[in-house]
Structures are given as C-alpha cells and as structure tokens.
Amino acid sequence: MAKAHEPTVAKVIELIGSSPKSFDDAIANAVKEAAKTVRNVKGVYVQDLDGKVEGNKIVEYRAIVKVTFVVEREG
Incomplete structure (x- = not known):
C-alpha cells in the first residue's frame, strides 16, 4: 500500500x-469476476446497459462497466 508521501496510481479496465x-x-458479476484476478478493486462505473430479447422476454441483461483498482508497488 502506498505511504502518505507516495502518489497513488489507479488502473481502469473495461468489462461486460x-x-x-x-x-x-x-x-455485480463483472466486479466479482474482476476481483478473481485483480486486487484492490476500488470502484465501478456503469457505462452502458443492454439486453438480449427472445420471444418478447428479456433473457439476458448486460452491463458494460469500468472497474478501477489501485496499482500495487513492490517493496
């Protein structure tokens, strides 16, 4: 974790x-899956929502999100 005098660097990844x-x-699924391979997840921004429709019924909900996490420093 960064000390008070060290700058913090964050990275953003886009997921669906x-x-x-x-x-x-x-x-929630996008954040949960990101957290399996990325540490220090700090935020999520929902960029877009859409869905798949079959027979006049929504069968799949989709969210394009940007997940932010803090980059860890070594040492």
Whole structure:
C-alpha cells in the first residue's frame, strides 16, 4: 500500500457482465469476476446497459462497466 508521501496510481479496465436475472446482477458479476484476478478493486462505473430479447422476454441483461483498482508497488 502506498505511504502518505507516495502518489497513488489507479488502473481502469473495461468489462461486460451478464446475468439472466437483472442489470444489478450483471454489474455485480463483472466486479466479482474482476476481483478473481485483480486486487484492490476500488470502484465501478456503469457505462452502458443492454439486453438480449427472445420471444418478447428479456433473457439476458448486460452491463458494460469500468472497474478501477489501485496499482500495487513492490517493496
């Protein structure tokens, strides 16, 4: 973790989360999956929402999100 006198650097990655349940679940899935390979996740920005429709019913909710995490320093 950065000390008080060291600058903090953050990185942003773009992901698409999906869910058969809801937009909220699609967003949560994207963050959950990101956290499996990225440490120090600090925020999520929802860029866009869309869905897949079959037979007049939404069958998949999708969220394009930007996940922000703090870059760790060695030493």
